[in-house]
Amino acid sequence: MPRTSKFSRKIAGTKTEEQIVAANIDTLLIVASLQHEFNPRRIEGYVTLAWESGARPIGVLNKSDLCEEVTVQQAKSEVIALGVRVVATSAFRGDGITQLREIARSGTSAFLGSSGVGKSSLVNALLGETRQGTRDVRAADGKGRHTTTTRQMILLPAGGLLIDTPGIRELQLWDASAGLAHAFPDIQTLAQDCRFRDCRHQSEPGCAVRAAQRGGALQAERLASFHKLGSEERFIEAKQDAAVRARQAKAVKRLMKQQNRFYRDRGR
Numbered sequence: 404m405p406r407t408s409k410f411s412r413k414i415a416g417t418k419t420e421e422q423i424v425a426a427n428i429d430t431l432l433i434v435a436s437l438q439h440e441f442n443p444r445r446i447e448g449y450v451t452l453a454w455e456s457g458a459r460p461i462g463v464l465n466k467s468d469l470c471e472e473v474t475v476q477q478a479k480s481e482v483i484a485l486g487v488r489v490v491a492t493s494a495f496r497g498d499g500i501t502q503l504r505e506i507a508r509s510g511t512s513a514f515l516g517s518s519g520v521g522k523s524s525l526v527n528a529l530l531g532e533t534r535q536g537t538r539d540v541r542a543a544d545g546k547g548r549h550t551t552t553t554r555q556m557i558l559l560p561a562g563g564l565l566i567d568t569p570g571i572r573e574l575q576l577w578d579a580s581a582g583l584a585h586a587f588p589d590i591q592t593l594a595q596d597c598r599f600r601d602c603r604h605q606s607e608p609g610c611a612v613r614a615a616q617r618g619g620a621l622q623a624e625r626l627a628s629f630h631k632l633g634s635e636e637r638f639i640e641a642k643q644d645a646a647v648r649a650r651q652a653k654a655v656k657r658l659m660k661q662q663n664r665f666y667r668d669r670g671r
Contacts, residue, residue: 408457410513425554425566428458429510432503435463435480436520437470437491443480447586447628449515450484454585458513461506462489465521468496483625485588494524504529508562515568526567529559587629593621605630 410431411423425431433449435441446462453460462480467473473491480489490506492499506512507529514522527533557565584591590612594602598609604626605613615621 410452410456410458410515424515424568425513427511428456428513428566430506430512431456431458431460432463432506432512432514433460434465434514434516434520434522434525436466436517437464437473437476438466441470441476443476443483444624444628445517446480446484448632450487451583451586451632453515460484460487462487463499463503463514463516463525464489464491465525466493466495467491467498468493484586492525494521494528497528500525500528504559504561507559507565511564511566513566513568518569522567526557526565529561529565530557531560583629583632586632587625589621590626590629603633 404427406426408428409423409426410428411421431449431453433446433453435443435446441464450460450462462484464473464477464480470476477489477491481487490499490502492503494500503525514525516522553569555567557567559565590604593612593615594604596611597604597607599607602610602612604610612621612626616623616626
């Protein structure tokens, strides 16, 4: 079928290759755990890739039963993921499950997130039965181990298709320039007043973005996250170009060998 959306990242490891995690997705449910050290900045990376994919991102803050500041963390996440709906859930207690069913019932949705955030437990809660295997996270730091190792498409009783994906331990951008613009609309708006149109908001004079950060209108952490994701994007682009050049050089070398072999055999 023709693709209407595509969520992809750089494949884990040193190879410069694209890994397509899911395609033809209407809604990407970005799951984070409120247990232990909650890092809302990680959500920015997922939201950036989600906007790039063409699917609608929804933030899911799971394990709300293990957090005493759910409302505070939800508000922080909504500020970071501008324009993205954020739902607090608990697969154990049932918080937010009705909201997830309403979100997932129309179209195709996919769970994305790190190992141990409770994606499979949420699937079981949506199904009303234990179908997906789960494992306890480490008590010391709340980190999980891979339980789901393959992608699985599940028909939900209330309607809709849901894809459960393996936990992503290494999230690296792949062609996410448009996603960056969508994930950081506040910075894009401020950048319109920069002196230079190609301003990178680092050391250039007349930078409206850094001026807003100095004046307190823009959080330093948000600007740092924008720079970090932008650096990853440029790094991947450079590696992609290098990989293309290497493949082209190898193809030319192979062609020259074939040509030399042809003339050598003809001479015989």
